[in-house]
Amino acid sequence: EIVLTQSPATLSLSPGERATLxxxxxxxxxxxxxxxxxxxxxxxxLLIYDASNRATGIPARFSGxxxxxxxxxxxxxxxxxxxxxxxCQQRSKWPLxxxxxxxxxxx
Amino acid sequence: EAQLVExxxxxxxxxxxxxxxxxxxxFTFNTFWMSWVRQAPGKGxxxxxxxxxxGSEKYYVDSVKGRFTVSRxxxxxxxxxxxxxxxxxxxxxxxxxxxxxxxxxxxxDSWGQGTLVTVSS
Numbered sequence: 535e536i537v538l539t540q541s542p543a544t545l546s547l548s549p550g551e552r553a554t555l556x557x558x559x560x561x562x563x564x565x566x567x568x569x570x571x572x573x574x575x576x577x578x579x580l581l582i583y584d585a586s587n588r589a590t591g592i593p594a595r596f597s598g599x600x601x602x603x604x605x606x607x608x609x610x611x612x613x614x615x616x617x618x619x620x621x622c623q624q625r626s627k628w629p630l631x632x633x634x635x636x637x638x639x640x641x
Numbered sequence: 642e643a644q645l646v647e648x649x650x651x652x653x654x655x656x657x658x659x660x661x662x663x664x665x666x667x668f669t670f671n672t673f674w675m676s677w678v679r680q681a682p683g684k685g686x687x688x689x690x691x692x693x694x695x696g697s698e699k700y701y702v703d704s705v706k707g708r709f710t711v712s713r714x715x716x717x718x719x720x721x722x723x724x725x726x727x728x729x730x731x732x733x734x735x736x737x738x739x740x741x742x743x744x745x746x747x748x749x750d751s752w753g754q755g756t757l758v759t760v761s762s
Binding site: 566568570572576577578579582583589590608621623625626627628629630631632633634635 | 676683685686688689691700701703736737738742745746747748749750751753754755
């Protein structure tokens, strides 16, 4: 199975700062990578699909990049509502797999 | 707007069985792949199973193969997960999720609130 490794595990930043999250795949997933945001007690929310495409209703401050094995999710200017856990997920091969998550917390 | 509502979660003993249900509304259910994804308490997300629009293809994570069965009833806009031979490590919130893209494997653009399954004696 394809293992996704997210880093850092925790990112401590202040509102207005730029956040850069990383997701590395154990083998190429082409561009078949998605990003989700999850807040406590809520289901995940799709942010980005196929590496760089924003899902419907997602603000432009969220952007995704990368291909092959290395991907990034960037939040250009953190808003208070952005502090949450973020997961990447590959859809290149079965089984579908998720990364372990990056928690973005308020510094 | 798509809505997914899970039910059926409960406390069950190791070795027991449980059937989860998910009722969909707000979209044409029979045109989407559907999935189950779980999250153990305080842990990350784990994909469990996928089923094609017409139920003709099913995929599972290795850890549940032979124990869990995904099915759907398009006439009832419903998705199911039959879970047998449950283990402590199956304890999790189980989410029903809609496949975002027409092809599979896929990602998920709509999720239910989840139903909690606890496996303990």
